[in-house]
Amino acid sequence: MRVYSVDALILRTYRYGEADRVVVFLTSDRGKKRGVAKNASKSRRRFGAALEPLTRGRVAYAEREHRDLVRIDRVEPHQTPLNATRGRESDEAAHVLTCAAYFAELLDEWAPEGQPNERLFRLGSAVGDALCHPGSVDALARYFEYWLLRLEGLYPAIDVCPACRRQTLSGGAVLVPGAWHYICDACGHGGPRLSAAAITFLRHAATRTPVEVSSASASPGVLRDLERAHHHLIALHLEKELRSTRVVKELRPSP
Numbered sequence: 001m002r003v004y005s006v007d008a009l010i011l012r013t014y015r016y017g018e019a020d021r022v023v024v025f026l027t028s029d030r031g032k033k034r035g036v037a038k039n040a041s042k043s044r045r046r047f048g049a050a051l052e053p054l055t056r057g058r059v060a061y062a063e064r065e066h067r068d069l070v071r072i073d074r075v076e077p078h079q080t081p082l083n084a085t086r087g088r089e090s091d092e093a094a095h096v097l098t099c100a101a102y103f104a105e106l107l108d109e110w111a112p113e114g115q116p117n118e119r120l121f122r123l124g125s126a127v128g129d130a131l132c133h134p135g136s137v138d139a140l141a142r143y144f145e146y147w148l149l150r151l152e153g154l155y156p157a158i159d160v161c162p163a164c165r166r167q168t169l170s171g172g173a174v175l176v177p178g179a180w181h182y183i184c185d186a187c188g189h190g191g192p193r194l195s196a197a198a199i200t201f202l203r204h205a206a207t208r209t210p211v212e213v214s215s216a217s218a219s220p221g222v223l224r225d226l227e228r229a230h231h232h233l234i235a236l237h238l239e240k241e242l243r244s245t246r247v248v249k250e251l252r253p254s255p
């Protein structure tokens, strides 16, 4: 048996037998792991709020050869989404937790088991920390989706229209349904459309930190356009609509 103590993000948990929980977590250097947290369902004393999705912390676990499940001995939280709810109104606080769960679910979908992916871990940690700063949670969500797709090399180019190869996309772009391209307004219509301001948002997201992007004031219209396009791209990648994508839409506080 080998014992590890690693920086990790909690992605999700589910019941395992009477009293235990299985915890899915993304380590900084050993990829995604799945482990049993003894008694975590029965007593909150041992793990407390440390198992909230998107909690970043130190996870101590033991791994046996030829066993899929590791044994989780301890989770010491360094940052939890619960910190991000302080000082927010109750519906906004609920929206923060829903978004944290959405980020964690996407990370879970994105991370293959046991394959190190340090950039994914860093992205998840950065957005988790940024949730604790005042700013737009929705802008942070669009930033996160942009970077998730970008890390896989999937985000469509936003410079020149690939259909006519003449027009730049600075003035706005249309996503081709079912494909990985934005094209100019003259070349296409029908798919989700990004305004010029939405393209500017993406250009900023490419070079700025999550906190800088969530603190800049993006308009609700820009964020809605991006959300439509990103959900289309994510569904295309995962070939299914994520459960929490719907939950986020249903729980969003009305403006």
Ligand SMILES: [Zn+2]
Pocket (backbone or CB within 6 Å): 161, 162, 163, 164, 165, 166, 167, 183, 184, 185, 186, 187
């Ligand atoms: Zn064109």
